[in-house]
Amino acid sequence: MEELLLNTQNVTKFYGSDDATVHALAGVNLSVRRGEFVAIMGPSGSGKSTLMNILGCLDRPTSGAYVLDGEDVSELSRAQLADVRNRKIGFIFQSFNLLPRLSALKNVMMPMLYYRQDADERPRVDEREERATRALEDVGLGDRLHHRPNQLSGGQQQRVAIARALVNQPPLILADEPTGNLDSHASEEVMTLIGGLHRKGVTILMVTHDPTIAAHAERVVCLRDGLIVADGPGGGGNCVEREGRR
Amino acid sequence: MTFYETLGVAWEGLALNKARSLLTTLGVIIGVASVIVMLGVSAGAEAAIAERINSLGADLIIVGPMRGVPGAARTLVYDDALAIAENVRGINGVSAEQFTTQDVSGGGTLLEAISVLGVTPDFPAVRDYRLLTGRFFTAEENDRKTKVAVLGYGISQDLFGAEDPFGQQVTIGSTRFTVVGVMQPKGVIADVDYDGRVYIPLSVVFQKFSSTMVGADRVRTIYVKAESREVMDSVIAQITALLVERHDVEVSQPDFSVQTQQDIIATQEATTEAFRDLLAWVAGVSLLVGGIGIMNIMLVSVTERTREIGLRQALGARPWDVQLQFLLEAVILSLVGGLAGAVGGIAGVYLFGSLGTMRTELVPASIPLAFGAAAIVGVFFGYYPATQAARLDPIEALRRE
Numbered sequence: 001m002e003e004l005l006l007n008t009q010n011v012t013k014f015y016g017s018d019d020a021t022v023h024a025l026a027g028v029n030l031s032v033r034r035g036e037f038v039a040i041m042g043p044s045g046s047g048k049s050t051l052m053n054i055l056g057c058l059d060r061p062t063s064g065a066y067v068l069d070g071e072d073v074s075e076l077s078r079a080q081l082a083d084v085r086n087r088k089i090g091f092i093f094q095s096f097n098l099l100p101r102l103s104a105l106k107n108v109m110m111p112m113l114y115y116r117q118d119a120d121e122r123p124r125v126d127e128r129e130e131r132a133t134r135a136l137e138d139v140g141l142g143d144r145l146h147h148r149p150n151q152l153s154g155g156q157q158q159r160v161a162i163a164r165a166l167v168n169q170p171p172l173i174l175a176d177e178p179t180g181n182l183d184s185h186a187s188e189e190v191m192t193l194i195g196g197l198h199r200k201g202v203t204i205l206m207v208t209h210d211p212t213i214a215a216h217a218e219r220v221v222c223l224r225d226g227l228i229v230a231d232g233p234g235g236g237g238n239c240v241e242r243e244g245r246r
Numbered sequence: 247m248t249f250y251e252t253l254g255v256a257w258e259g260l261a262l263n264k265a266r267s268l269l270t271t272l273g274v275i276i277g278v279a280s281v282i283v284m285l286g287v288s289a290g291a292e293a294a295i296a297e298r299i300n301s302l303g304a305d306l307i308i309v310g311p312m313r314g315v316p317g318a319a320r321t322l323v324y325d326d327a328l329a330i331a332e333n334v335r336g337i338n339g340v341s342a343e344q345f346t347t348q349d350v351s352g353g354g355t356l357l358e359a360i361s362v363l364g365v366t367p368d369f370p371a372v373r374d375y376r377l378l379t380g381r382f383f384t385a386e387e388n389d390r391k392t393k394v395a396v397l398g399y400g401i402s403q404d405l406f407g408a409e410d411p412f413g414q415q416v417t418i419g420s421t422r423f424t425v426v427g428v429m430q431p432k433g434v435i436a437d438v439d440y441d442g443r444v445y446i447p448l449s450v451v452f453q454k455f456s457s458t459m460v461g462a463d464r465v466r467t468i469y470v471k472a473e474s475r476e477v478m479d480s481v482i483a484q485i486t487a488l489l490v491e492r493h494d495v496e497v498s499q500p501d502f503s504v505q506t507q508q509d510i511i512a513t514q515e516a517t518t519e520a521f522r523d524l525l526a527w528v529a530g531v532s533l534l535v536g537g538i539g540i541m542n543i544m545l546v547s548v549t550e551r552t553r554e555i556g557l558r559q560a561l562g563a564r565p566w567d568v569q570l571q572f573l574l575e576a577v578i579l580s581l582v583g584g585l586a587g588a589v590g591g592i593a594g595v596y597l598f599g600s601l602g603t604m605r606t607e608l609v610p611a612s613i614p615l616a617f618g619a620a621a622i623v624g625v626f627f628g629y630y631p632a633t634q635a636a637r638l639d640p641i642e643a644l645r646r647e
């Protein structure tokens with residue numbers, strides 16, 4: 001297994017055309033090794049979400065190359081990108097994005113629905129509930145399997161979402177402001193969980209505005225105006241410093 | 247993702263909005279029900295027509311005045327009937343008929359405005375009527391203008407009850423008649439009450455009831471019974487030639503018509519067909535409206551669930567998975583409507599039948615046909631919303647509130 005999980009070369013993303021063009025990403029070169037826990041910081045509008053969408057195969061770059069897990073994904077079709085998301089990426093959203101009418105268990109089972117029919121690792125139907133149950137137990141919600149999202153606290157909902165992100169055992173977890181909608185107590189709970197995943201060897205990319213949250217990561221990448229302006233170990237201090245100097 | 251998995255997801259999606267989903271299918275329900283009722287009604291009408299052919303005889307030729315020609319109603323005379331009987335080969339009998347409406351009393355009861363038919367003695371043989379009791383009047387009685395009457399079964403019941411009226415007196419208009427027989431009950435066929443009539447010699451009608459304006463020997467219809475179905479064409483040709491000569495008219499513009507049961511039935515079938523066409527329109531329009539309703543509700547559903555669609559895409563749903571999910575939702579909707587419509591349609595067929603005015607027969611094949619129509623409506627009108635859902639951009643969709 002090679003060392004690099006993902007690598008972007010000169011990735012750009014432009015919105016609009018002519019005079020109104022927005023350079024959301026202006027040429028990003030980013031490499032992430034397997035098992036790394038990277039925080040992405042930067043002022044609002046600096047392109048963090050845009051980068052996460054491209055890394056998450058939800059969007060394609062305007063130019064540049066993106067290699068994920070040894071596969072060049074910048075030229076794939078929509079259907080192929082969907083397969084890549086299903087197998088290789090777990091998403092954690094700021095607003096949880098659980099389906100309100102489904103139980104926690106059903107929500108966590110959802111990614112297993114969308115395996116390709118011919119995939120070897122496709123779990124058998126009777127295994128799915130078991131796997132989802134285990135994922136929920138791993139995030140400490142073994143006693144909330146049949147609760148609906150509106151019967152759970154915000155922190156619990158985000159933990160369900162983490163279980164859902166993990167259930168297909170993807171090599172990469174992408175979290176765009178995972179604690180943005182949580183109070184400090186729930187944030188700590190969620191960060192403890194994410195830290196635990198990191199220790200188990202899962203690769204994590206996380207966007208945050210909060211330096212104390214970023215402190216959980218081992219590396220902080222700082223974006224400004226669509227460019228990486230700082231990239232270094234721990235703390236996030238350098239990024240905040242730069243923001244402060246603006 | 248397998249087809250069944252998608253089906254499960256689609257079902258869950260519908261269960262979310264049960265009441266709304268059900269309302270949406272109303273058009274499909276009505277459409278499917280009217281398909282089944284339509285076919286049931288026309289099958290019943292066809293059966294009734296077949297029965298009528300059998301009851302009247304396929305070898306009967308009906309000579310009447312040409313409709314729509316001024317003055318033609320007065321052109322057919324008794325001598326025409328006699329000439330046909332004498333000159334036309336291949337026939338078994340001729341019965342001329344004229345009718346009048348008169349009050350009839352007897353046994354202490356008065357019946358107002360009864361159809362009184364003046365006929366010739368061949369009438370029972372030609373029209374295939376049978377007597378219940380007594381006898382029909384004879385050629386001699388007709389020639390002598392004897393005042394004898396044969397009662398329809400219903401008239402006999404009304405005037406004399408269970409009693410045999412043979413030999414009793416009845417007054418028709420102001421003339422007294424002696425009852426010599428009662429017809430077997432025939433019932434009501436195609437709105438004609440065959441039991442509510444009285445039969446008297448044609449000559450008596452000429453003598454007592456014909457208006458001088460119309461002419462004393464005018465007849466309304468001449469029935470001719472052919473020897474067999476094979477000679478029908480020849481008989482019709484002979485009658486036509488004979489009457490053209492007697493009436494001194496052009497063949498192309500006759501003042502009379504020569505018809506068979508087949509011709510009359512053909513016009514009736516055209517009427518039934520018109521009714522069936524009308525129902526087909528109702529069915530078609532309801533299915534169209536139902537389909538548009540389904541399309542509308544599916545578009546609303548796609549809008550409401552944009553975020554869900556975005557999430558499913560993020561979790562690995564391919565465009566086709568999303569498309570199939572919403573397509574199946576539309577098809578399930580229309581099939582549920584189809585099921586309700588089939589139940590309603592079957593009930594409708596029996597309900598219409600039991601009202602007594604219309605005959606209906608459930609056509610088994612109409613049920614799968616109606617279901618097929620519903621499924622096609624679902625696929626056709628579900629396609630566009632499903633395609634819209636599949637085209638959504640996951641990022642946009644996830645950002646939607």
Ligand SMILES: Nc1ncnc2c1ncn2[C@@H]1O[C@H](COP(=O)(O)OP(=O)(O)OP(=O)(O)O)[C@@H](O)[C@H]1O
Pocket residue numbers: 015016022023024042043044045046047048049050051
């Ligand atoms: N769909 C879009 N159309 C046009 N411009 C867009 C679109 N998405 C993002 N942008 C622009 O691209 C730039 C980067 O946006 P992005 O959402 O990546 O910022 P961000 O770093 O995530 O900000 P925040 O911290 O507020 O979430 C912004 O200027 C934004 O206005």
Ligand SMILES: [Mg+2]
Pocket residue numbers: 048049050
């Ligand atoms: Mg953002």
